[in-house]
Amino acid sequence: MPSKFVLIAYDITDNSLRNRLVDVLFYFNLQRVQYSVFLGYISETHLNHMVEQIYDDFEHEDVKILIVEICKGCFKNIRSINYDIPKEERKHLVV
Amino acid sequence: MPSKFVLIAYDITDNSLRNRLVDVLFYFNLQRVQYSVFLGYISETHLNHMVEQIYDDFEHEDVKILIVEICKGCFKNIRSINYDIPKEERKHLVV
Numbered sequence: 001m002p003s004k005f006v007l008i009a010y011d012i013t014d015n016s017l018r019n020r021l022v023d024v025l026f027y028f029n030l031q032r033v034q035y036s037v038f039l040g041y042i043s044e045t046h047l048n049h050m051v052e053q054i055y056d057d058f059e060h061e062d063v064k065i066l067i068v069e070i071c072k073g074c075f076k077n078i079r080s081i082n083y084d085i086p087k088e089e090r091k092h093l094v095v
Numbered sequence: 096m097p098s099k100f101v102l103i104a105y106d107i108t109d110n111s112l113r114n115r116l117v118d119v120l121f122y123f124n125l126q127r128v129q130y131s132v133f134l135g136y137i138s139e140t141h142l143n144h145m146v147e148q149i150y151d152d153f154e155h156e157d158v159k160i161l162i163v164e165i166c167k168g169c170f171k172n173i174r175s176i177n178y179d180i181p182k183e184e185r186k187h188l189v190v
Contacts, residue, residue: 007102
């Protein structure tokens with residue numbers, strides 16, 4: 001199952017809510033590329049679990065969260081300055 | 096020419112540099128959806144001009160900028176909480 005590349009951006013004023021979301025995103029092995037943006041590769045199954053958890057736990061009036069799956073075509077068009085775009089780890093490689 | 100939907104995220108410590116980028120992004124009619132993220136529709140020509148200007152004016156060691164073009168397929172998969180995803184204005188509609 002190929003992984004998906006996702007971008008998560010969030011704007012959360014409450015510190016504890018924000019820290020809890022950060023923990024969730026780190027738990028799913030995404031990379032914090034700037035204060036309020038995570039990038040990374042995630043399996044479809046894990047992505048669905050993560051999205052479900054985010055909707056369950058973070059539906060709150062002053063919480064803004066954006067979850068964007070970035071396909072291979074869009075990934076190729078990414079342009080950046082000094083941005084460390086995570087590389088997919090070849091975990092499944094059996095030698 | 097169909098517009099492109101783009102996401103720009105940035106992490107810039109210097110206030111004047113950050114404000115100058117914000118001005119550029121507003122100039123190209125993008126919408127500031129959170130402190131360091133803009134979203135919006137832009138023609139291919141304007142996108143190329145904007146990217147060129149960003150590379151010319153913001154190539155700086157403590158500037159991080161990410162520019163993601165989001166295709167129709169990825170746009171449909173966007174999930175969000177309380178996020179105001181800009182709608183495309185039908186400017187070209189002649190009635």
